[in-house]
Amino acid sequence: MKRFLALLVLFALFVIPAGLVYAEVETGQGAAPAPAQATQATQAEPAAKADTGDTAWLIVATALVMLMTPGLAFFYGGMVGKKNVLGVLMQCFTILCVISIQWVLYGYSLSFGPGKGFWGGFEWVGLKGVGLAPYADYAATIPHQLFMVFQMMFAVITPALIIGAFAERMKFSAFLIFTILWATFVYDPVCHWVWGIGGWLREMGALDFAGGTVVHINAGIAAFMTAIFIGKRKGSNGHAILPHNLPFTILGTALLWFGWFGFNAGSSLGANDIAVNAFVVTNTAAAAAGLTWALIDWIFNKKPTMLGMATGAVGGLVAITPAAGFVSALSAILIGVFVSIFCYFAVAWIKPKFGYDDALDVFGVHCVGGIWGALATGLFASKAVNPAGADGLFFGNPKQFFVQVIATAVTVGYSFVASFIIYKVIDLVIKVRVPEKDEIVGLDLTQHHEKAYTILE
Amino acid sequence: MKLIIAIIQPDRLESVKQELYKEDVNLITVNEVLGHGRQMGLTEVYRGVKEMGNLLRKIRLEIAVNEDFLERTIKAIIKGAQTGETGDGKIFILDLVECIRIRTEERGGEAIG
Secondary structure: OHHHHHHHHHHHHHHHHHHHHHHHHHHHHHHOHHHHHHHHHHHHHHHOOOOHHHHHHHHHHHHHHHHHHHHHHHHHHOOOOOOOHHHHHHHHHHHHHHHHHHHHHHHHHHHHOOOOOOOOOOOOHHHOOOOOOOEOOOEOOOOHHHHHHHHHHHHHHHHHHHHHHHOOOEOHHHHHHHHHHHHHHHHHHHHHHHHOOOOHHHHHOOOOOOOHHHHHHHHHHHHHHHHHHHOOOOOOOOOOOOOOOHHHHHHHHHHHHHHHHHHHHHHHOOOOHHHHHHHHHHHHHHHHHHHHHHHHHHHHHOOOOHHHHHHHHHHHHHHHOOOOOOOOHHHHHHHHHHHHHHHHHHHHHHHHHHOOOOOOOHHHHHHHHHHHHHHHHHHHOOOOOOOOOOOOHHHOOHHHHHHHHHHHHHHHHHHHHHHHHHHHHHHHHOOOEOOHHHHHHOHHHHHHOOOOOOOOO | OEEEEEEEOHHHHHHHHHHHHHOOOOOOEEEEEEEOOOOOOOOEEEOOEEEOOOOEEEEEEEEEEOHHHHHHHHHHHHHHHOOOOOOOEEEEEEEOOOOEOOOOOOEOHHHHO
């Protein structure tokens, strides 16, 4: 009965809008294709023609960012117990499938449709009017649909980041509903505010090159909220739950690092000098942060650890994300060194002290790293690197730092409250957490009727 | 000398260990095993093909004790592993013929503790 109810909710959330959009777009095209096409053509044709080099790079970058979500699946999958690894992989792949559809149906329109409201608006629902000609306000040299699909991969990985907080204990059906609602009511509006035309944080001058606020702080805070309210994993009290396959985690880290070149260097939206700068600082910050974390481990725990270095590298990638297009390589080293210090503090000191079970440290790495990155952008940004950006505090412009603080605070506040409401509503209708018995047996067998490893055969 | 073999649920291992420590039983061997008692196995599905009645993960403890430690060890295992549910497990007691500590070549009861 409960299962039926959950499926019904899913149906209502997903299939019905899909049908409506289909009816709207496909029949709408039949009714009025001529004027719409004609005005677009006359407007776009002389002004904007896609650049082949930019287009080629963005296609590759989009594919790179796509690979980050499976990479994240392995990064997380290696850190959970072996009875839950399929559960984590399944959640990541589910998000890849679900958000890809959501984005085409209405997510892109809500996020990037021009407008000053809470959302961007509905005029691009079902990609109506999102064609192959460039849309100059976002990216003048690549097809509009390429910009759309590039942004899609960001919308995919953001909810996937949250998985780490509720790993090993969330019901699959509840997770699915949470993902769709969170993407619609948290990711899409915040994305619009920061990146959309008419978004109020964008108009205030907040700098977020590749998604420090939209992606990492946003997901990190939602993760913090779910970790608190879903409760600790069974057996986590006072004990570390050991990673079942660290080589998976390292493989995942490598895929993330690789994909992050698309994430950051692709966010220049062209094959240009800013892309190269982003590429260089991305690699530099990840390296500095990985090294720093290993050194911190060496100092405090007597030996450098592989998991520590991988965690540090991911933290460095998170922190450089909002800054990638605005800072120099030397600033990137400082950003990388400090992110590991802050994140280590969050993971090894704050978490045990307050006792929330953020299973795979989404808050400690992505939120803390993201906040540091957003603020560091306000400190280290330089017009010498990117004339289209702004100078930060260290380059004589304290106002930029202040704007970054506001953008960060707004994201933190909104994401926490909205995620909490979504979480509570789902918990009231169908319990979010799996029954204790299922948690003991593991999510692989109880949620998916599969297991990852056999013991005897 | 007796050899105690106990099959318990994986999640009870921690509490059984704690109970054993309280009774001063510190020397145990732990194995991860698969087993099947009265408890039903779980359904698995691979590309639509169902697998029923599979073996379940269990923990197997081996503890060698002298007679005077026997009852308190059994009590500790029961205290730590009992939930009242099907699948709590079993304890087997075997006579132990000999015990030799490799390091010192001591034999018998001396070698166990």
